[in-house]
Structures are given as structure tokens and as C-alpha cells.
Amino acid sequence: MASTWVDGFGRQIDYVRISVTDRCDFRCIYCMAEDMTFLPRQQVLTLEEIYRSAQLFVANGVRKIRLTGGEPLVRKGIVELCAQISTLPGLDELVMTTNGSQLTRHARGLAEAGVRRLNISLDTLDAERFRAMTRVGDLQQVLAGIDAAQQAGFASVKINSVIIRGRNDDEIQRLTEFAIQRGLDITFIEEMPLGHVGRSREQALFRSDQIQSLLEQRYRLAPSVETTGGPARYVRLEEHPQTRVGFISPHSNNFCSSCNRVRLTSEGRLLLCLGNEHDLDMRALLRRHPLDDQPLIDAVRNALQYKPERHEFSADGEVQILRFMNASGG
Numbered sequence: 001m002a003s004t005w006v007d008g009f010g011r012q013i014d015y016v017r018i019s020v021t022d023r024c025d026f027r028c029i030y031c032m033a034e035d036m037t038f039l040p041r042q043q044v045l046t047l048e049e050i051y052r053s054a055q056l057f058v059a060n061g062v063r064k065i066r067l068t069g070g071e072p073l074v075r076k077g078i079v080e081l082c083a084q085i086s087t088l089p090g091l092d093e094l095v096m097t098t099n100g101s102q103l104t105r106h107a108r109g110l111a112e113a114g115v116r117r118l119n120i121s122l123d124t125l126d127a128e129r130f131r132a133m134t135r136v137g138d139l140q141q142v143l144a145g146i147d148a149a150q151q152a153g154f155a156s157v158k159i160n161s162v163i164i165r166g167r168n169d170d171e172i173q174r175l176t177e178f179a180i181q182r183g184l185d186i187t188f189i190e191e192m193p194l195g196h197v198g199r200s201r202e203q204a205l206f207r208s209d210q211i212q213s214l215l216e217q218r219y220r221l222a223p224s225v226e227t228t229g230g231p232a233r234y235v236r237l238e239e240h241p242q243t244r245v246g247f248i249s250p251h252s253n254n255f256c257s258s259c260n261r262v263r264l265t266s267e268g269r270l271l272l273c274l275g276n277e278h279d280l281d282m283r284a285l286l287r288r289h290p291l292d293d294q295p296l297i298d299a300v301r302n303a304l305q306y307k308p309e310r311h312e313f314s315a316d317g318e319v320q321i322l323r324f325m326n327a328s329g330g
Contacts (some may be wrong), residue, residue, distance in 0.1 A: 004060060005060050005062075005300060007304040007307040013260060013262055015063050015064045015066070015230065015261045016057045016064075016263070016264060017065075017263045017264070019067075019069055019265050020050060021070040021071070022039050022070060022265075023074055024070040025072065025074055026099050026101065026136055028134050029132075029134075030164065030191050030192075035078050044267060045266060047077050047081050051288075053268075054191075055084045055088060056296055056297065056300075057129040058091045063092040064092060064093045064094075065094050066094075066096045066230075067081075067082065067094070067095075067096045067115075068255070069098075071099050071102070072096055072097070073105075074104035078106075079106060079109040079113050079119075081112035082113040082115050083098075083114060085114075087114065087302065093116050094116060095115065096115050096118055096119070097118075097119040097121070098118060098120055098121070098145075099120070099121045099137070100146055100149075101137065101138075101142060102145070103118075103145030103149050107145065107151070107152040107154075108151075108152045108153075110154075111153045111154050111301070115154065115157070116155045117155055117157070117228075119155050119160050119187075120142070120149065120158070121159075121160050121162075123172060124168045125139070126171070126177065127140070129207040130142075133167060146182070146184075150182065156185065157184055159175070159178070159179055160187050161175050161189065162191055163188050163191070163206045165206040172188065173214060173215065173218055176245065179245075180240045185244040185246065186236075186244075186245055188208065188245070190205060191204055203255040207249070212247065215245065219239060220237070221238070221245070222235060223235055224237045230248075232246035233247055233329070259273075264282060268286065270282045270303065271302060272307040278306055278307065278308060285299055
């Protein structure tokens with residue numbers, strides 16, 4: 001059996017986020033520009049190439065795979081791909097991040113295909129604001145998708161909320177109440193400065209400690225050592241112990257020292273760090289060596305030695321990475 005992959009700082013890579021498409025049926029203001037140009041289809045990894053990549057990752061110590069996009073559920077054949085990946089020997093968990101728009105059609109199929117947990121993006125509970133933040137989205141469609149997910153039998157369904165000053169920071173308590181009422185976990189995320197999205201981010205950052213202070217006005221928060229293997233840190237609501245509240249804080253509480261992740265973009269770039277441009281062209285290797293995995297294994301092992309110790313997002317939240325979030329993989 002191949003050895004596990006370790007980066008130059010001794011961090012074991014056991015979690016990979018795989019973007020199956022850069023396309024999405026929403027145009028969220030923090031993820032992409034309103035007028036997007038998507039990749040030509042021949043530049044996107046085929047389902048077979050994604051599955052082969054997943055096999056390589058798991059064979060070299062990866063225990064958790066998250067499928068992302070864009071919106072993963074707009075990729076034709078996604079449920080069948082999940083069924084293939086979920087049965088890989090040694091994989092502990094296949095999970096997915098989705099905007100929820102397609103869950104009324106796909107939730108049960110995903111659960112039956114072996115997807116264990118879902119993260120569903122929900123940044124506002126106001127229909128008009130939802131349309132403004134997604135540019136095209138329908139709030140009721142997503143709420144129906146959350147219902148479908150809860151009925152489908154996943155081990156966990158969690159809400160992800162990106163908080164942007166002046167856009168939805170007044171809904172933090174309301175979103176938390178929604179999670180409590182549904183028996184869901186919720187994670188609040190600081191906006192990441194990826195891609196020029198047609199507006200200034202200079203004053204948009206709303207920090208995790210500010211979110212926590214707002215929650216403390218209504219709830220008693222208890223620290224938690226629980227983890228889902230990703231970057232979120234969690235607290236429990238003492239009055240509502242069934243709901244965990246998470247915080248992902250790339251600006252205010254850097255989590256790089258324990259980073260166990262890499263990302264495979266839909267065009268086959270293996271991103272060693274979300275906040276840096278270091279990458280490996282996996283697509284070229286997959287197509288150059290269709291029958292021999294060893295060159296890919298060696299290339300990834302070598303590339304990991306260049307995985308940076310940490311990202312360096314600036315305090316003002318301005319763009320440092322030109323690729324959009326949909327191209328980075330959710």
C-alpha cells in the first residue's frame with residue numbers, strides 16, 4: 001500500500017475537496033462576477049478522470065472527500081459518480097457542499113449513493129435579499145431542498161452562511177434560530193478575497209468574533225472540541241445542545257497550522273493552498289499517463305513539499321487571488 005502524503009511542514013493530507021464543475025445556476029456576489037465565462041467543456045475533468053483522481057487520493061491516505069463546484073448538482077452523472085467514489089476502500093467519508101437548488105430532485109439519490117453529509121449554502125432568509133445576493137436564486141427552492149435533504153437520511157445536514165457587512169450581518173441571529181428550529185448545525189464564514197466580483201470588499205469583512213458577540217446577546221455559548229475534519233471551530237448553544245455553531249475565519253483566526261487539505265479544481269489544477277497560486281496540473285498528468293499512476297503519485301508527493309505554511313489574506317479583504325471561488329472549488 002502506498003504511503004500517506006505529507007507536506008513540507010509535516011502535515012498529513014487526508015482531506016481533498018474536488019470541484020466537479022465551475023458552472024452554477026446561481027451567481028452569488030462573493031463567488032463570481034455577474035457575467036461569467038465558464039471553462040470550455042474539454043478543459044474540465046471528465047467523470048472518469050475525477051474518479052481516477054479520487055482513487056489515487058484514497059490510495060495515498062486521504063480519508064475524506066468533499067465534492068464541490070460551482071454547483072456540483074448541475075454536473076450530469078454526479079449521483080453515479082458519488083456511488084463510485086463512496087465505495088473506495090479506505091475512504092471514511094464522502095460529503096458535498098451545494099447551494100440546495102437541486103436537492104428536491106437529488107437528495108434521496110445522493111444519500112443512497114453514499115454521500116454522508118451535506119453542507120447547504122444559505123446566506124439570508126429574506127426572499128428579495130436572497131435574489132439580490134445570488135442574483136438569480138429562489139429562496140423557496142432552496143428551503144424546499146433543505147426539507148428534502150432532512151428527509152433523505154443523511155448523517156448530517158449543515159447550513160453554511162457567508163456573512164458580509166451591510167448585506168446580511170443583521171440576520172445572524174435569525175439564521176441561527178432557523179438552524180435551531182430545523183435541528184441543523186450552522187457555520188458562519190468570513191468572506192474570502194478571491195476574484196474580482198464587481199464590487200469593493202474593503203468594508204465587507206464581518207469577523208467571526210463579531211458574529212460570536214452577537215450570538216452571545218441571545219445564547220449561552222459553550223466551547224466545543226468537536227471537529228468535522230475541516231477548518232471550522234465549533235461552539236454549542238447551551239439552551240439548544242442539538243445545534244452546533246461553527247466559525248470559519250480565514251482572516252481573523254488563521255487555521256493554517258493544522259491544514260490537512262488540498263483542492264482539485266474542475267479543470268484539474270491541484271491547489272495546494274486556497275490563498276496561494278501554487279498548483280499542480282493534474283489534468284495534463286492524467287491525460288499523459290492514462291494507464292500508469294506512478295507519475296501522478298510522484299508528482300503530487302513532490303508538489304506537496306511546496307505547499308505553503310499559511311495563506312496571507314490581507315486585513316482589508318482586497319483581492320489577492322485572481323481566480324473566482326467557483327473556480328477554486330466551493
